[in-house]
Amino acid sequence: xxxxxxxxxxxxxxxxxxxxxxxxxxxxxxxxxxxxxxxxxxxxxxxxxxxxxxxxxxxxxxxxxxxxxxxxxxxxxxxxxxxxxxxxxxxxxxxxxxxxxxxxxxxxxxxxxxxxxxxxxxxxxxxxxxxxxxxxxxxxxxxxxxxxxxxxxxxxxxxxxxxxxxxxxxxxxxxxxxxxxxxxxxxxxxxxxxxxxxxxxxxxxxxxxxxxxxxxxxxxxxxxxxxxxxxxxxxxxxxxxxxxxxxxxxxxxxxxxxxxxxxxxxxxxxxxxxxxxxxxxxxxxxxxxxxxxxxxxxxxx
Amino acid sequence: xxxxxxxxxxxxxxxxxxxxxxxxxxxxxxxxxxxxxxxxxxxxxxxxxxxxxxxxxxxxxxxxxxxxxxxxxxxxxxxxxxxxxxxxxxxxxxxxxxxxxxxxxxxxxxxxxxxxxxxxxxxxxxxxxxxxxxxxxxxxxxxxxxxxxxxxxxxxxxxxxxxxxxxxxxxxxxxxxxxxxxxxxxxxxxxxxxxxxxxxxxxxxxxxxxxxxxxxxxxxxxxxxxxxxxxxxxxxxxxxxxxxxxxxxxxxxxxxxxxxxxxxxxxxxxxxxxxxxxxxxxxxxxxxxxxxxxxxxxxxx
Numbered sequence: 001x002x003x004x005x006x007x008x009x010x011x012x013x014x015x016x017x018x019x020x021x022x023x024x025x026x027x028x029x030x031x032x033x034x035x036x037x038x039x040x041x042x043x044x045x046x047x048x049x050x051x052x053x054x055x056x057x058x059x060x061x062x063x064x065x066x067x068x069x070x071x072x073x074x075x076x077x078x079x080x081x082x083x084x085x086x087x088x089x090x091x092x093x094x095x096x097x098x099x100x101x102x103x104x105x106x107x108x109x110x111x112x113x114x115x116x117x118x119x120x121x122x123x124x125x126x127x128x129x130x131x132x133x134x135x136x137x138x139x140x141x142x143x144x145x146x147x148x149x150x151x152x153x154x155x156x157x158x159x160x161x162x163x164x165x166x167x168x169x170x171x172x173x174x175x176x177x178x179x180x181x182x183x184x185x186x187x188x189x190x191x192x193x194x195x196x197x198x199x200x201x202x203x204x205x206x207x208x209x210x211x212x213x214x215x216x217x218x219x220x221x222x223x224x225x226x227x228x229x230x231x232x233x234x235x236x237x238x239x240x241x242x243x244x245x246x247x248x249x250x251x252x253x254x255x256x257x258x259x260x261x262x263x264x265x266x267x268x269x270x271x272x273x274x275x276x277x278x279x280x281x282x283x284x285x286x287x288x289x290x291x292x293x294x295x296x297x298x299x300x301x
Numbered sequence: 302x303x304x305x306x307x308x309x310x311x312x313x314x315x316x317x318x319x320x321x322x323x324x325x326x327x328x329x330x331x332x333x334x335x336x337x338x339x340x341x342x343x344x345x346x347x348x349x350x351x352x353x354x355x356x357x358x359x360x361x362x363x364x365x366x367x368x369x370x371x372x373x374x375x376x377x378x379x380x381x382x383x384x385x386x387x388x389x390x391x392x393x394x395x396x397x398x399x400x401x402x403x404x405x406x407x408x409x410x411x412x413x414x415x416x417x418x419x420x421x422x423x424x425x426x427x428x429x430x431x432x433x434x435x436x437x438x439x440x441x442x443x444x445x446x447x448x449x450x451x452x453x454x455x456x457x458x459x460x461x462x463x464x465x466x467x468x469x470x471x472x473x474x475x476x477x478x479x480x481x482x483x484x485x486x487x488x489x490x491x492x493x494x495x496x497x498x499x500x501x502x503x504x505x506x507x508x509x510x511x512x513x514x515x516x517x518x519x520x521x522x523x524x525x526x527x528x529x530x531x532x533x534x535x536x537x538x539x540x541x542x543x544x545x546x547x548x549x550x551x552x553x554x555x556x557x558x559x560x561x562x563x564x565x566x567x568x569x570x571x572x573x574x575x576x577x578x579x580x581x582x583x584x585x586x587x588x589x590x591x592x593x594x595x596x597x598x599x600x601x602x
């Protein structure tokens with residue numbers, strides 16, 4: 001039955017490839033073209049050479065946004081992974097140690113179900129909820145919990161805290177996913193390894209650093225890449241909960257929001273494309289890492 | 302977050318497990334339970350608060366007792382959210398768009414992945430890497446050109462446009478995941494079917510797809526959750542006159558949230574949030590295992 005192989009291959013690839021080329025590849029390629037133009041988003045445009053990039057170099061808000069993205073790219077994964085590892089370790093190894101090796105704590109299944117739930121909520125929904133949680137009068141959840149004698153705190157309206165609040169929201173949503181992920185990884189570590197180590201008198205700290213962490217290293221790498229991607233996706237959070245479009249005073253400005261603002265509010269789609277191009281090259285570094293991990297995945301699967 | 306800082310000393314102080322084999326509750330067990338319980342509280346707290354506030358009136362919300370029970374449980378706020386704030390309409394739009402686009406993503410994604418995984422032909426690797434490279438770049442980067450492409454195809458502010466874009470942007474991960482999956486399926490059954498005279502199409506639909514069921518379920522869940530939670534793409538695509546009748550749930554709720562800032566109809570917002578969260582809780586309660594497995598399947602392998 002070798003006949004009809006090529007018509008079949010072409011038949012199966014034509015629609016997916018056409019969609020992908022039109023909306024994904026096409027968009028990325030046009031981004032390079034449009035970055036050299038003064039396109040407003042509608043109608044005709046003319047080529048302006050590298051003007052957009054020169055303007056970008058002098059655009060202080062762009063640099064602020066870039067810096068904020070880097071803060072979150074580094075800080076958010078460290079906190080999320082550290083905290084998730086801690087919780088996952090408690091869930092899986094924190095129980096009483098009767099009869100040899102360590103056990104999971106009682107109720108660990110319930111904890112895993114509760115922690116994971118925020119992962120299912122749309123980020124915009126989470127953003128709206130936390131916009132109210134951080135509300136700056138008594139109607140906000142946190143301020144409502146403060147003693148009556150305290151004056152309500154400004155969270156999102158305070159330059160020093162606004163970006164931290166956004167990172168906290170992201171961490172709140174993500175931790176459960178990684179607890180489940182790391183738990184799965186820890187579950188695949190043989191119980192007998194723990195038992196042997198426990199019989200040798202190893203403390204739980206030793207177990208964690210000598211057994212759990214090294215054997216979980218691959219999963220941690222994957223987690224790092226996933227969180228890196230999530231760290232770029234701040235548009236929903238900033239668009240919904242930041243005050244004054246990335247404020248106060250640009251304190252929550254990030255690149256995705258800069259691209260959106262320039263493309264759709266300031267009618268500078270060409271300039272927005274130039275930001276995209278810069279970002280494209282910046283993410284290539286990150287992409288190399290992603291591809292390396294995914295290729296290893298494909299080989300193993 | 303304080304748990305992270307305060308707990309390790311307690312862990313270190315704990316005697317070796319072997320020394321207290323028969324003790325029922327170890328000191329670490331207590332600390333572990335406390336830490337785990339606190340995070341469960343932090344996870345569930347905001348959601349319980351939203352539920353309670355959805356029954357309160359503005360005065361009650363501003364009292365600053367976030368976890369006090371409402372004076373009465375009337376469903377009026379829900380009725381308002383459903384019809385006057387159009388949550389019902391947004392909800393149905395979301396259901397429609399996600400149903401069609403997930404079906405499309407699975408059909409086209411599995412077709413492309415199958416051909417790429419099991420047929421040798423010139424350009425196979427190139428097409429595979431073209432699909433996978435989409436994983437590395439965040440969606441928002443090429444927003445402006447994507448808008449332009451949809452504009453020129455007259456697909457702005459249409460469900461068709463939104464669905465096609467969802468499918469296109471979901472193909473990267475779907476093809477990546479399913480290609481790896483199809484490669485792992487045994488060749489013998491496929492060859493036996495070929496001997497029996499089954500053509501390419503028949504082998505795909507009657508032999509390969511049923512065998513790939515577990516992989517298909519995982520990636521379907523992944524796509525449903527991902528597309529249901531989309532916000533950026535609908536915000537870009539569903540704009541223009543009359544767009545608000547075609548908004549998806551995330552857009553609709555984000556909009557009520559910004560509106561509520563002026564009109565201060567907080568209880569309607571909280572009711573709308575509850576309406577968006579409840580179906581997820583129900584679905585999660587039923588499919589909790591599959592959902593956790595499905596969403597983490599992409600990361601552990």
